[in-house]
């Protein structure tokens with residue numbers, strides 16, 4: 479079980495030495511200025527959940543200067559001073575949000591790693607930060623603006639002369655530790671999903687990633703937000719809608735990138751949240767089957783599809799909508815250009831398959847039919863065609879698209895032909911013969927070319 483005092487030893491045992499060193503330097507820099515510094519968010523959650531060493535890629539820090547820093551905010555100043563000890567880190571300062579980031583790229587010994595430093599809101603209401611009574615109210619406010627209790631925990635990294643025991647103290651104002659133990663996703667206030675509708679999908683992502691449930695009351699708030707048409711309401715707002723839709727797209731992307739993504743999609747369905755994307759969207763068993771099939775095909779094509787899987791999965795889901803609606807949703811969500819292209823070409827591919835690939839088409843005919851289309855589009859097509867055409871598409875992707883002509887251009891030159899218009903026709907002719915098994919070795923291929931073209 480998670481005890482409040484164990485966080486110090488967790489920090490000691492779970493963090494790799496370079497990250498411990500980084501936090502120590504950050505804390506020293508804050509202490510030297512009389513500021514309070516906190517580790518917040520996902521890192522604290524993951525530390526408390528850690529069974530063994532965690533691979534951290536990001537720290538979120540909040541600094542509270544009690545209003546004693548300059549206009550750029552304490553976050554910027556602190557980041558700049560930490561950066562002096564880490565010349566390999568890239569420093570970014572966003573004045574308007576009073577936040578800063580230090581980024582270590584792949585090559586550096588910490589990389590890839592980033593550390594965000596936000597400035598606590600109390601910046602605007604000056605008071606002495608070294609006064610622990612008041613300063614707690616400021617980090618409390620900061621944490622209260624966050625999504626779920628398990629993400630609203632903080633560890634105080636700084637200690638001060640009059641209160642050194644505070645260093646390493648866990649701040650749990652909203653019952654986050656209990657929710658970690660109970661495996662619950664719980665919002666901090668009823669309006670959380672209305673204020674930030676992307677939290678609907680974040681709740682689903684964390685629940686499926688961690689194997690947690692939604693707290694019953696939280697589920698009611700979430701479904702009330704969906705029922706209020708929270709996403710549709712903002713659609714008319716040209717100012718707000720694009721940013722909200724692109725954050726929604728990011729959440730969908732992160733969900734599909736999770737290990738337990740199928741579990742997450744099922745939860746979206748159970749909660750009735752697909753309608754946030756389009757009023758008629760859902761995930762009936764047929765869609766789920768199509769999604770699983772597309773995922774299997776993608777994996778067969780490329781065992782590490784990386785960033786390529788999520789758009790295709792969303793495209794498969796959108797196929798249940800009428801063609802014009804698919805494209806509209808793709809644009810609204812700002813799906814990658816490739817997605818919009820595939821959804822645009824999809825109907826033409828399916829038509830072409832049913833025109834050209836009925837019965838037992840020869841491999842060369844299959845290749846001619848499908849060559850204009852990308853493998854990803856063909857996978858999309860595969861979920862909507864007949865079983866027999868699907869088998870043909872599979873063989874095209876697995877075998878026929880990779881077949882090379884038995885002899886190449888260099889051989890044609892050796893044979894005395896000069897590169898030109900006829901060349902292409904010769905190579906296509908050889909490729910067709912190779913695909914259809916009409917030549918078995920380069921010598922017979924040469925003979926066939928002479929017979930046909932001389």
Ligand code: CTP
Pocket residue numbers: 518519520521536538623624625626629630674676677680
């Ligand atoms: N946050 C929030 N509301 C959002 C997005 C983020 O309250 N819509 C807060 C949460 O407290 C979260 C922190 O900002 O912990 C950092 O956000 P992010 O990096 O997206 O979340 P992590 O919890 O770090 O998740 P991950 O493990 O996926 O990085």
